[in-house]
Amino acid sequence: MSTWRIGDNVAWSSAWSAETGFALRASADFPGMLEVSQVDRQGQGEPLFAAVHVDRQRRGIVDGRCHVCGVRTDMGDRWMCPVASGGFVTLHDGRRGFGCNVPPLHGACAGLAAARCPHLGRLVEAPTPWPDEEGRVIQRTDVPPGMEALAATLPRDREIIYSCYRLFSPDVADRIAALRDAWDVQIRAGRTAT
Numbered sequence: 222m223s224t225w226r227i228g229d230n231v232a233w234s235s236a237w238s239a240e241t242g243f244a245l246r247a248s249a250d251f252p253g254m255l256e257v258s259q260v261d262r263q264g265q266g267e268p269l270f271a272a273v274h275v276d277r278q279r280r281g282i283v284d285g286r287c288h289v290c291g292v293r294t295d296m297g298d299r300w301m302c303p304v305a306s307g308g309f310v311t312l313h314d315g316r317r318g319f320g321c322n323v324p325p326l327h328g329a330c331a332g333l334a335a336a337r338c339p340h341l342g343r344l345v346e347a348p349t350p351w352p353d354e355e356g357r358v359i360q361r362t363d364v365p366p367g368m369e370a371l372a373a374t375l376p377r378d379r380e381i382i383y384s385c386y387r388l389f390s391p392d393v394a395d396r397i398a399a400l401r402d403a404w405d406v407q408i409r410a411g412r413t414a415t
């Protein structure tokens with residue numbers, strides 16, 4: 222019997238070892254483009270913690286589903302881990318935006334993840350409220366690590382979507398940068414203390 226429970230000790234967005242089938246299809250989120258779709262056999266085999274299921278990643282970002290439990294979040298309870306959720310993006314006007322490539326979390330799910338996820342380690346970053354703006358969903362056509370063999374079998378003359386992120390304004394980027402700076406200070410203080 223499996224001891225894995227989605228939303229408890231394995232995230233909803235994780236891929237499973239039985240989810241090895243992929244197909245190309247027209248993207249509903251990005252009309253006119255093709256996307257990689259991954260077979261849905263969630264819960265079968267073993268969870269692959271390093272691999273994110275490509276369809277669930279996009280549903281999390283586009284629909285605001287919690288990446289831990291898969292249930293839709295609403296603005297009253299939608300959180301982000303500021304350090305581990307993406308990166309800064311240079312906008313057309315040269316300013317800095319923030320691209321979030323990890324779906325949001327419920328507050329309670331963030332607490333669970335902090336308690337259970339080994340990669341978060343001893344120091345656990347505090348979740349911050351999800352930005353109070355829609356942002357813009359943008360497709361990514363770069364090949365995620367681990368999917369190179371699949372990519373080699375796909376047509377090269379078309380751009381193909383694997384994942385997406387939500388791009389937020391410079392105001393959000395500044396807030397995330399400040400949180401990351403504070404986090405760095407905390408990490409350094411932790412290192413000195415031990």
Ligand SMILES: [Zn+2]
Pocket residue numbers: 287288289290291292326327330
């Ligand atoms: Zn949740």
